Amino acid sequence: MEHKLYGLIGAKLGHSYSKIIHEQLAGYQYELMPLPTEAEARAFMEKRAFSAINVTIPYKQLVIPYCDVIDPKAKSIGAINTIVNRDGKLYGYNTDYAGFSYLARVHGVDFADKTVLILGTGGTHSTVEAVCRDEGARTILSASRTGKYGALTYNEAMRRRDVQIIINTTPCGMYPNVGQCMLDPTAFPALEAVLDVIYNPFRTELLLRAEEHGIKTAGGFEMLVAQAVYAAQHFTGRFYAVDSVIPTASRRLQHQLANISLIGMPGCGKSTVGAALAKRLNKTLVDLDEEIERRTGNNIPDIFAHEGEDAFRRYEAEILADIAKGTGQVIACGGGVIKTPANVHAMRQNGCVLWVQRPLGKLATSGRPLSKGGAALKQLQAERTPLYRAASHAVLDNSGPLTNTVEAAVRLFESDIAL
Ligand SMILES: Nc1ncnc2c1ncn2[C@@H]1O[C@H](COP(=O)(O)OP(=O)(O)OP(=O)(O)O)[C@@H](O)[C@H]1O
Numbered sequence: 001m002e003h004k005l006y007g008l009i010g011a012k013l014g015h016s017y018s019k020i021i022h023e024q025l026a027g028y029q030y031e032l033m034p035l036p037t038e039a040e041a042r043a044f045m046e047k048r049a050f051s052a053i054n055v056t057i058p059y060k061q062l063v064i065p066y067c068d069v070i071d072p073k074a075k076s077i078g079a080i081n082t083i084v085n086r087d088g089k090l091y092g093y094n095t096d097y098a099g100f101s102y103l104a105r106v107h108g109v110d111f112a113d114k115t116v117l118i119l120g121t122g123g124t125h126s127t128v129e130a131v132c133r134d135e136g137a138r139t140i141l142s143a144s145r146t147g148k149y150g151a152l153t154y155n156e157a158m159r160r161r162d163v164q165i166i167i168n169t170t171p172c173g174m175y176p177n178v179g180q181c182m183l184d185p186t187a188f189p190a191l192e193a194v195l196d197v198i199y200n201p202f203r204t205e206l207l208l209r210a211e212e213h214g215i216k217t218a219g220g221f222e223m224l225v226a227q228a229v230y231a232a233q234h235f236t237g238r239f240y241a242v243d244s245v246i247p248t249a250s251r252r253l254q255h256q257l258a259n260i261s262l263i264g265m266p267g268c269g270k271s272t273v274g275a276a277l278a279k280r281l282n283k284t285l286v287d288l289d290e291e292i293e294r295r296t297g298n299n300i301p302d303i304f305a306h307e308g309e310d311a312f313r314r315y316e317a318e319i320l321a322d323i324a325k326g327t328g329q330v331i332a333c334g335g336g337v338i339k340t341p342a343n344v345h346a347m348r349q350n351g352c353v354l355w356v357q358r359p360l361g362k363l364a365t366s367g368r369p370l371s372k373g374g375a376a377l378k379q380l381q382a383e384r385t386p387l388y389r390a391a392s393h394a395v396l397d398n399s400g401p402l403t404n405t406v407e408a409a410v411r412l413f414e415s416d417i418a419l
C-alpha cells in the first residue's frame with residue numbers, strides 16, 4: 001500500500017522549521033500535522049497511513065509500541081523521532097542523537113572528561129545524555145524545576161562550580177515565549193560552552209547571556225537540520241554527503257530566516273538603507289518607528305510631547321519584542337532603541353545587528369524629537385557610541401552612495417557575522 005504522506009507529528013508545531021528543511025532537502029511534500037491530544041496521536045499511529053514521519057514533543061515515547069522494528073540506539077535511548085513505513089511495517093529510529101552529536105562536533109565542543117549539566121529531564125534529555133556518555137563525559141548532572149528523578153534543582157545546580165558544559169533540553173525560552181531563562185550561565189566559573197537544543201529563536205536568552213560573557217555557544221538550528229538530513233536518508237533510502245549537505249542547508253536556511261536589524265544615530269539612514277536592503281535580500285521591511293505609529297495610532301513627536309520619552313520607550317520595547325520574534329525581516333530601528341537593554345537581546349536572537357554610521361554633518365535632523373543638531377548631536381553621539389558598539393555585530397558605513405551601503409550590508413550579512 002502506498003501512502004506518499006511525509007510529515008511531522010507533535011502536539012504543537014507552530015514553531016517548527018521542518019517543513020521548509022525537508023522540502024528544500026529532499027523534494028517530497030512534507031506536512032506539519034499537529035495532534036493536540038494523546039488520543040489523536042494514538043489514532044494516527046494505529047492507522048499507519050503514512051510513508052514516513054518525524055515525531056516531536058510529546059510523542060517520542062508514545063510511538064515506540066507501534067513500531068515493528070526499532071533501531072538499537074533508539075531503543076536504548078527510549079525515544080523515536082523518525083518512523084518509516086516499509087510495506088506496512090514500521091521502522092523506528094532516533095536521528096536526534098546523530099543531530100546533537102553533529103552540533104557539538106561542528107562547534108568544537110568535546111565532552112571527553114568534562115562535567116556536563118543537562119537542563120531538563122524530559123524527552124530530549126535522554127538523547128543528549130546518551131551522546132555525552134558515549135563521547136566520554138566524566139560527570140553528567142541534570143537539573144529540573146522539581147529536582148525529581150535524581151536531578152538537582154536549579155538552585156543546587158548553580159552551586160556546582162565544576163560545571164564545564166551546559167546543555168538546555170527544556171522548552172524554556174522557546175518561541176513564542178522568548179526571553180525566558182532558568183539559570184544564570186555566569187554563575188559557573190569553569191563554564192566553557194553552552195548548547196541549546198531550541199532552534200526558534202536561533203539564540204535563546206540563555207545563549208545570549210552566555211555569549212555576552214565570552215562563553216562559546218551554539219543553538220539548536222544545525223541540530224534540527226542534521227537530524228532532518230539523517231531522517232531524510234531513512235525516508236528515501238538515499239545517501240547524502242552529510243558533512244557538506246548539513247552545513248550548506250543550514251547556512252542557506254539561516255540566511256533565509258535571519259533578521260537584520262539596523263541601529264545608529266538619528267537620521268543616519270536606517271530607514272532608507274533598510275528599505276533598499278530588504279528589497280535586495282528579498283526580506284520583509286519593518287520600520288520600527290512606523291510600526292509604533294501604526295500600532296499606537298499616534299505620531300512619534302506627539303507621543304514624546306504628550307506622554308514623554310519613557311512612555312515612548314515602553315511602546316518601542318513592547319513592539320520590538322513582538323516583531324523581533326519573527327524571521328526574514330530587515331528591522332530599521334529608531335536611534336534610541338539601544339537605550340533599553342532588553343531590545344539588544346530581542347534584536348540579536350534571530351540575526352545580526354548592523355550599526356549604520358554616517359558623518360555627523362550629514363545626519364538628517366528634521367522631525368526627530370531628540371535630534372537638535374550641532375553640539376547637542378555631538379553630545380548624543382558621545383553618549384550612545386558605547387551602546388551602539390555593544391549592541392552591534394558590525395559597523396555599516398553609510399557615508400557614500402546608498403548602493404555602496406547596501407552591497408556592504410549584504411557582504412557583512414553573508415560573511416555570517418552572527419551565525
Ligand atoms: N547613503 C545615502 N546617501 C544619500 N542620502 C542618504 C543616504 N542615507 C540616508 N540618506 C538620507 O538621509 C535622510 C535620513 O535617512 P533615514 O530617514 O533613512 O534615517 P534614519 O536613520 O531612519 O532616521 P531615524 O533615526 O529618524 O529613524 C533621508 O533623507 C535619506 O534619504
Ligand SMILES: O=C(O)C1=C[C@@H](O)[C@@H](O)[C@H](O)C1
Binds near residue numbers: 008016054224227
Ligand atoms: O521541531 C521539529 O520540527 C522537530 C524537532 C525534533 O523533535 C526532531 O526530532 C523532529 O524530527 C522535528
Ligand SMILES: [Mg+2]
Binds near residue numbers: 270271272289332334
Ligand atoms: Mg528611520
